[in-house]
Amino acid sequence: MFQKTISELAAGLRGNEYSSEELTRCFLERIERFDGQLNCLITLSAEQALSEAREADRRLRAGDAGPLTGIPYLHKDIFCTQGVRTSCGSRMLDNFIAPYDATVSEKLKAAGAVMLGKTNMDEFAMGSSNETSFYGPVKNPWDTQRVPGGSSGGSAAAVAARLAPLATGTDTGGSIRQPAALCGITGIKPTYGRVSRYGMIAFASSLDQGGAFAASAADAAALLQAMSGFDPRDSTSLERPLEDYSAELERDLAGLTIGLPKEYFGDGLDAGVAAAVAAAVEEYRRLGAEIRDISLPNAALSVPAYYVVAPAECSSNLSRMDGVRFGYRCENPRDLEDLYVRSRGEGFGAEVKRRILVGTYALSAGYYDAYYLKAQQVRRLIRDDFTRAFSEVDVILSPTAPAPAFRLGEKAGDPVSMYLSDIYTIAVNLAGLPALSIPAGFVDGLPVGLQLIGNYFAEGRLLNVAHRYQQVTDWHRRLPAGFAD
Amino acid sequence: MSLDKEAVGRIAHLARLGVDAGEFESYASNLSAILAFVEQLEQVDTEGVAPLAHPLDACQRLRPDEVTEADCRDQFQQIAPRVEAGLYLVPKVIE
Numbered sequence: 001m002f003q004k005t006i007s008e009l010a011a012g013l014r015g016n017e018y019s020s021e022e023l024t025r026c027f028l029e030r031i032e033r034f035d036g037q038l039n040c041l042i043t044l045s046a047e048q049a050l051s052e053a054r055e056a057d058r059r060l061r062a063g064d065a066g067p068l069t070g071i072p073y074l075h076k077d078i079f080c081t082q083g084v085r086t087s088c089g090s091r092m093l094d095n096f097i098a099p100y101d102a103t104v105s106e107k108l109k110a111a112g113a114v115m116l117g118k119t120n121m122d123e124f125a126m127g128s129s130n131e132t133s134f135y136g137p138v139k140n141p142w143d144t145q146r147v148p149g150g151s152s153g154g155s156a157a158a159v160a161a162r163l164a165p166l167a168t169g170t171d172t173g174g175s176i177r178q179p180a181a182l183c184g185i186t187g188i189k190p191t192y193g194r195v196s197r198y199g200m201i202a203f204a205s206s207l208d209q210g211g212a213f214a215a216s217a218a219d220a221a222a223l224l225q226a227m228s229g230f231d232p233r234d235s236t237s238l239e240r241p242l243e244d245y246s247a248e249l250e251r252d253l254a255g256l257t258i259g260l261p262k263e264y265f266g267d268g269l270d271a272g273v274a275a276a277v278a279a280a281v282e283e284y285r286r287l288g289a290e291i292r293d294i295s296l297p298n299a300a301l302s303v304p305a306y307y308v309v310a311p312a313e314c315s316s317n318l319s320r321m322d323g324v325r326f327g328y329r330c331e332n333p334r335d336l337e338d339l340y341v342r343s344r345g346e347g348f349g350a351e352v353k354r355r356i357l358v359g360t361y362a363l364s365a366g367y368y369d370a371y372y373l374k375a376q377q378v379r380r381l382i383r384d385d386f387t388r389a390f391s392e393v394d395v396i397l398s399p400t401a402p403a404p405a406f407r408l409g410e411k412a413g414d415p416v417s418m419y420l421s422d423i424y425t426i427a428v429n430l431a432g433l434p435a436l437s438i439p440a441g442f443v444d445g446l447p448v449g450l451q452l453i454g455n456y457f458a459e460g461r462l463l464n465v466a467h468r469y470q471q472v473t474d475w476h477r478r479l480p481a482g483f484a485d
Numbered sequence: 486m487s488l489d490k491e492a493v494g495r496i497a498h499l500a501r502l503g504v505d506a507g508e509f510e511s512y513a514s515n516l517s518a519i520l521a522f523v524e525q526l527e528q529v530d531t532e533g534v535a536p537l538a539h540p541l542d543a544c545q546r547l548r549p550d551e552v553t554e555a556d557c558r559d560q561f562q563q564i565a566p567r568v569e570a571g572l573y574l575v576p577k578v579i580e
Contacts, residue, residue, distance in 0.1 A: 099560045192540045206539065235546055236539065304523040315500060322501075324573050329566035335576045337501070345503015353502060357493065357512065358519055360500040374526050376536030381529070383537055415515055416522050432540020456541065 001026050002162045003479070006071060006219040009165065013060055013070045020060065020070030024053040024114050027072045031116065031163045034483060038139050040158040042077045044117040045084050052114045059112055068226050069112030073166040074158050077118035078125055079210070080199040081105050088201045089121040089133040089151075092321050092328045092347035102199025103231045104168065104210055111226040116164055120154030123349045124318065125175055125203045127151050128421045131412055132351040139408075140183060141480040142446055146405040149179030149421075152213070156183040159213045161483040166223045167213040172204050173306050174400075174425025176211045177437040181400035181449020184439040186220045186466065186476060187213045190459045192432030193238035195224075196231035204313035205236070207306075207429040216476050217438060217466035221245040224459065240457070248460040249467045254288035256465065259393030263299035264424050270403040272443030277399050280440040280450050280469065284397070287468055292393055296385040301378050302427035303419055308362050308375035309430070314352075315359030321347065354415060383431040390455040395465055398424050400437040400449030424451060434459045438466045439475040447475075487517040 001023065004012065012018055028046050035041055049072065056070035080086045080098035082105075087093045101109065108115070122132040130138040130153025138153040140146040141161040148157040152169035156179035159167050169176040171189035180187025188211050195210035202208060212223035225245050231237040260281065265274065281291055323329040323343025330346055333339035348356070362371035389396060401421060411418040428435045433453055440450035450469075454462040470476050488496075490509040493516065497504045504512060558571060567574040 095564075097564060099557065099564060193543070232548065236543065238541075239546070298529075301526065301529060304525050307519060307523050308526070319500075323566060324575055325561070326564045326566075333576050336578050339576055340501040341503040344501060345505075348502070353504065354512065354515055354519070356500050356502055357496050357504075357516055360502075361488075361496050361516070361520075364496070364499060370527075371523070373536055374529075374531060375523075376538060377531035377534040378526055378529055380534050380537035381531070383540065416518050419522075430537075430540075 002030060005216060006067070006165060006214070006222045009071055010067055014065065020053040020056040020114060021050060023070065024049050024072050024116070027116055027164055034161055034163060037144055038141060038157050038161060039136055040119055040138055040154040040163060041074070041117045042087055042089070042120050042135050042154070043085050045115060048084065049114050049116050056112045056114060066111050067222050068108070070114065071166065072114045072116050072164055073108065073168065073223070074117055074119045074155055074164040075105065075115050076152050076155050076168045076170060077121055078170055078201045079105050079168060080201070081115070081118065084118060086118065086201070087134070089123040089135060090348065090352070091134045094134065094328065096327050098199070100199060103196035103233060104227050105199065107226055107229070113226065119152070119158060119167060122151035122153065123352050124201065124314070125151040125170055125172055126314065126351050126355055128174070128178060128418050129411065130154065131408065132349055134349060137408055140405045141483050142184060143405065146407055146446070147182065149182035149401070149405065151175040153179050155213050156180055156185060156187065159183070159185045159215065160480060162479065165214065166219065168210060168227065169213050170200060170208060170210050171429065172207045172310060173429050174422040176213065177400050177425050177435060177449065177451060178422055180213060180437040182405040182447065184447025184475070184478065185213055185215055186217050186436065186438050187211065188220050188224055188436035188459065188463065189428070189434065190224060190228060191238065191434045191456050193236050194459065195227050196234040196237055198231055198233040202317040204310040205317060206313060207310060216470050217436070217463045218246070218249055220436070221249060221463045243460045245460045245463050248464045251464045252288065253284070253465065253468050256289040256395065257292055257393040258284055258289045259292050259294035259389055259396045261294050261296045261299065261389070261396060261398060263296050264398035268402050268423070269399060270443065273399050273403060273448050276441030276443065276448040277450055281397065283469060283472060287472065294389050294393060294396070296389060296427070298378065298381045298385050299427055302382055302430055303423055305375040305378040305382065305430060306426045307358070307419060308371045309379065311355040311359030312362045312372050313359070315356045315363065318352070318356055323347070379430045382427050386431045386433060395462065396453040398451045398453070400424060400451040404443050404446035404448060428453055432456070434462055436462050436466055438469065441475055488513050488520065
């Protein structure tokens with residue numbers, strides 16, 4: 001049952017082959033059996049899940065079911081959920097039970113999807129390995145000595161081990177695509193503004209975007225569909241009609257032009273990853289696509305620009321964590337200053353503190369123009385590179401990450417080396433474009449991710465391009481040994 | 486730009502962020518490495534380039550000034566560390 005696609009599961013529920021309650025129990029049992037090894041979940045909400053499943057079964061019997069009604073999913077612990085703790089991977093919010101649902105939580109509830117629990121993540125989504133979580137690192141199911149990527153590491157590892165058929169994520173600099181690549185699954189980040197940020201705990205507001213994890217592009221399309229749409233409660237939400245992402249899936253690829261940015265295939269790219277991506281390019285040629293070499297000349301500036309913009313916005317966003325209204329508060333504060341300083345000092349971990357300090361410095365008097373303003377100017381140059389590229393090609397193809405999953409602890413002491421693991425994903429966030437990662441082979445038993453970047457609002461086309469590849473390959477169906485039965 | 490321990494102390498104070506004195510050295514070296522890394526931006530000619538605040542150059546959307554939220558004070562204060570009579574409690578500010 002756990003290997004079925006979403007449309008198969010939905011058909012099984014409608015055909016009375018099994019109930020949502022049985023399906024939910026099947027995945028709860030997998031979590032029980034496997035999560036001790038992986039640490040994907042921060043909070044399991046089994047009782048609530050079973051009650052949601054019974055409600056879904058009533059809807060199914062009443063003929064009032066949508067595509068996700070009765071389908072279990074895991075929710076990244078950055079989305080507020082009324083009544084279930086939302087920790088954001090931080091000691092600061094270890095006791096935080098949100099008084100309201102995020103728009104995404106509300107939409108998935110309305111769709112009848114069954115939330116099994118909340119997934120582990122880098123603290124406040126700041127990390128590329130899931131090692132900054134207050135709740136301990138997540139292990140990669142393909143090799144439990146290795147990281148799953150981050151920040152949505154728990155969601156990605158859980159779908160890879162089929163602890164759930166679907167999971168939500170958020171992507172500020174690659175936090176959906178990089179873990180999807182390292183765990184061998186499909187992950188999509190839509191156009192900035194497509195998924196509401198209301199109730200999604202803010203890290204860097206001009207970059208943060210929610211998205212979906214699944215085994216395949218077709219499954220991810222179903223989840224993204226349910227999460228997306230205009231929301232008046234998010235001031236940057238896109239005010240345009242929502243496309244039907246599943247409608248375009250089968251479209252033929254003849255005539256599609258795919259651009260290969262030369263800057264994404266240079267020094268620092270693992271040879272095995274390069275070979276897997278080259279094989280995928282050949283597959284696309286056979287599917288009828290035309291391949292062109294392109295250039296994104298300012299690509300190398302994306303990581304440094306990001307590490308000004310993201311910390312600056314994070315230092316501002318995280319100022320709300322002050323020990324007064326919610327979250328962690330230190331013991332016996334001497335005075336108000338001590339209350340702020342110690343609550344924040346004790347509540348935040350090392351990487352979050354580093355970024356708050358960098359951001360505070362970049363925004364401080366006398367430095368704003370040199371850092372933040374300069375980075376925002378470079379950001380436009382990076383965006384303009386993409387605009388030029390999309391006047392020549394429909395889709396841009398690249399590796400998602402420069403190398404397969406690295407070992408736990410390998411980069412923990414060197415922030416800059418950790419930041420460079422997002423070198424191919426970050427420019428997309430600066431430009432606000434949609435992009436996804438799909439599995440495209442293995443290097444020494446570890447999955448390789450292929451990134452497809454689309455023009456604004458081209459989520460449907462991207463999912464179509466990914467889906468056609470998955471019809472002629474089976475990388476996305478491989479399961480890690482030890483989690484396959 | 487390289488930061489010393491005193492600079493880390495000043496920035497931590499601006500952020501009201503507790504950093505143990507024993508960690509100043511490692512933060513100073515981490516932060517210096519990050520700042521050295523982002524300084525490659527200085528080499529870029531951005532004369533006349535408008536800063537990009539929103540990827541789609543969107544403006545702030547306005548809405549009519551209407552009451553849309555109910556009063557949820559009691560509900561919100563249930564998760565506060567310390568409250569009394571509808572007020573958030575903090576250490577005494579004025580002697």
